[in-house]
Every structure is written in structure tokens, then in C-alpha cells.
Amino acid sequence: MTASAPDLIEPVVGFRKWRLVRDRLSSPFIPLRWEEAEVHAECFPANRTLLFGKGWLDEPHRAPHPDCKCGIYAYHRPPSRGPIPYLDRITGIVALWGKIEVHRDGMRAEHARIGALAYLADLGRDHERRVRYIADGLGVDVIEQSELALAAQGYGKRLPAEMIP
Ligand SMILES: [Zn+2]
Numbered sequence: 001m002t003a004s005a006p007d008l009i010e011p012v013v014g015f016r017k018w019r020l021v022r023d024r025l026s027s028p029f030i031p032l033r034w035e036e037a038e039v040h041a042e043c044f045p046a047n048r049t050l051l052f053g054k055g056w057l058d059e060p061h062r063a064p065h066p067d068c069k070c071g072i073y074a075y076h077r078p079p080s081r082g083p084i085p086y087l088d089r090i091t092g093i094v095a096l097w098g099k100i101e102v103h104r105d106g107m108r109a110e111h112a113r114i115g116a117l118a119y120l121a122d123l124g125r126d127h128e129r130r131v132r133y134i135a136d137g138l139g140v141d142v143i144e145q146s147e148l149a150l151a152a153q154g155y156g157k158r159l160p161a162e163m164i165p
Helices: 047-052 125-138 144-154
Strands: 002-020 024-026 037-040 072-077 090-102 107-119 143-144
Touching: 002 107, 002 144, 024 125, 072 090, 090 144, 107 125, 107 144, 125 143, 143 144
Parallel strands: 107 143
Antiparallel strands: 002 024, 002 072, 002 090, 037 107, 072 107, 090 107
8 A cells, every 4th residue: 555645845754774785885675775875766677677577667757656666765663673683784764855655664755865874782893883984984874773763853754644554
């Protein structure tokens, strides 16, 4: 189920996971590198191939499209830690704006900017240093993962509850 939100000028805040590839952030499911703090959604034909084409629109369109799977994904709430923390995963806060498709667990946005990256204190000093190094390169803040929810208000508004299907 999806609800189309009008174009948002004021950023809303969301939470994301990335995969760490050496000292770079990558989207977890597609090989999209986040070289800069700000990214803009595009519906790449390659993504359809990678994800077996199911649920992706064929004709060119502005991303995200309600009938497609494109857009920059974010959750409404901080992702849970899970029983085993993965060294190659990293969470953070993003501000989202432009066209936004709202789903129950999260949303797909046209534009996103990383506000903060989170390290997990349990993973030790080397992990924290690595996260700080990446955040410095991107020019974004660093927080501990338990601070995600509280820190989020500094980067945008929460999407109003009535907009979440
Ligand atoms: Zn698309």
C-alpha cells in the first residue's frame, strides 16, 4: 500500500541503513555509492535488471513513481539493532524532500541529504573511527546509534502520522 504525498519543500526526517564498502557508503541492495551527503533519485534501468524487473516501471518517469520501486528509501523509525550487529552496516538520519511516496514502514523520496551517521559503541573504537572518517568526508554529523530518534528532530520534521498508510 502506498500513499502519494504532495511535493515537500520542508524536509522530513527519516532513517536509513547503508552498507560500508571500504570507506564508502553504498545502498544496501543496489550498487549506488553515496559519494556526497546529498543524493537525487533516478530510476536507472540497471536497477530493474538487478532486482529482476518485478514492480519496476518500463517507461521513463520522475522518481519516485507510485507504481515503481525507485526513489531514495528511508524508514519512519530508527532501524532496530538486531541480535548481531554487522560491521559492514551503518545507520543514520536523512532529510528528505521533493516528491515522496509514503509506505507503512518508510518512504521513497526524490531528494535526500544525510544529516548524521551513527556508530554502534558496542563495535569498538575502530568502528567509531571509521564512521567518523566517512562522516568527515561527507561533512555530516556523527552520533551513537541509541541517539538516532532524539537527534532526528535537528534535521527535519517527522512525517505527519496521518500521511502514513
Ligand atoms: Zn522508477
